[in-house]
Amino acid sequence: MIxxxxxxxxxxxxxxxxxxxxxxxxxxxxxxxxxxxxxxHYNPQYISHVKYWCQGRMRExxxxxxxxxxxxxxxxxxxxxxxxxxxxxxxxxxxxxxxTEEDSGWYWCGVELGGMWVxxxxxxxxxxxxxxxxxxSSMLSADEGSSVTAQCLYSKNLRSxxxxxxxxxxxxxxxxxxxxxxxxxxxxxxxxDRNNMFTVTIQQLEMRDSGWYWCGxxxxxxxxxxxxxxxxxxxxxxxxxxxxxTTVRNPSVMSSNDPYR
Numbered sequence: 001m002i003x004x005x006x007x008x009x010x011x012x013x014x015x016x017x018x019x020x021x022x023x024x025x026x027x028x029x030x031x032x033x034x035x036x037x038x039x040x041h042y043n044p045q046y047i048s049h050v051k052y053w054c055q056g057r058m059r060e061x062x063x064x065x066x067x068x069x070x071x072x073x074x075x076x077x078x079x080x081x082x083x084x085x086x087x088x089x090x091x092x093x094x095x096x097x098x099x100t101e102e103d104s105g106w107y108w109c110g111v112e113l114g115g116m117w118v119x120x121x122x123x124x125x126x127x128x129x130x131x132x133x134x135x136x137s138s139m140l141s142a143d144e145g146s147s148v149t150a151q152c153l154y155s156k157n158l159r160s161x162x163x164x165x166x167x168x169x170x171x172x173x174x175x176x177x178x179x180x181x182x183x184x185x186x187x188x189x190x191x192x193d194r195n196n197m198f199t200v201t202i203q204q205l206e207m208r209d210s211g212w213y214w215c216g217x218x219x220x221x222x223x224x225x226x227x228x229x230x231x232x233x234x235x236x237x238x239x240x241x242x243x244x245x246t247t248v249r250n251p252s253v254m255s256s257n258d259p260y261r
Contacts, residue, residue, distance in 0.1 A: 022110070024124075032100055032101055037095045038096075040092050050067060059108045109123045131158075132154075132220050133152060135152055145231060152197065156196070159196075165200045168211065174216075198217075210227055210228045212224070
């Protein structure tokens with residue numbers, strides 16, 4: 001009895017679905033109203049297999065949102081979820097847009113294997129859809145005299161709020177967008193796309209512009225650091241060109257006492 005069971009274990013151990021063959025990113029945090037893109041990597045032997053994306057705490061009972069063999073087969077994800085396979089890189093890409101708090105939860109990258117004894121190969125990722133703000137980059141740098149642009153993301157519930165750009169530690173420094181989502185001064189320009197991001201551009205940077213700032217909307221804010229690098233003056237090491245006098249002699253007009261004759 002022990003031998004047959006051992007053989008079954010050994011056989012199942014070699015079946016395609018018994019090894020970890022799909023992987024993806026770690027847990028993700030996304031602002032409400034925003035979008036997310038998830039890469040799902042798989043082993044080369046699964047190039048011809050169907051890939052899918054589903055939602056649910058348990059993979060056995062997750063709801064299908066997108067499939068590579070029939071994009072129209074998942075009405076729940078239709079219009080907001082796309083899936084695309086890249087066999088050359090052994091990865092399929094899932095994109096979700098217009099996310100809401102209700103979209104928070106467990107999701108699964110899946111490769112369909114089929115068969116009674118073989119489970120699909122899957123990898124899970126938890127996506128949290130939250131209210132608030134974030135910055136595309138919290139550390140910015142540029143040369144003195146040039147410009148720099150900060151990109152500030154905000155969730156759906158902050159779309160109608162005025163947007164602010166302030167010097168950290170100085171509330172009187174805040175620059176606020178108008179009813180059109182704009183602000184403009186000599187060196188600072190703010191533009192709100194009224195969707196999920198506003199940009200702040202600082203021109204003609206000076207060394208004193210280095211420091212911490214924050215993007216703000218409603219009661220939310222996120223810090224951004226700007227570092228301005230001083231311009232360096234390069235001294236020329238090329239020796240000066242001497243003013244040499246060149247005399248051109250025409251043999252036809254040389255005098256008889258010319259020493260070079």
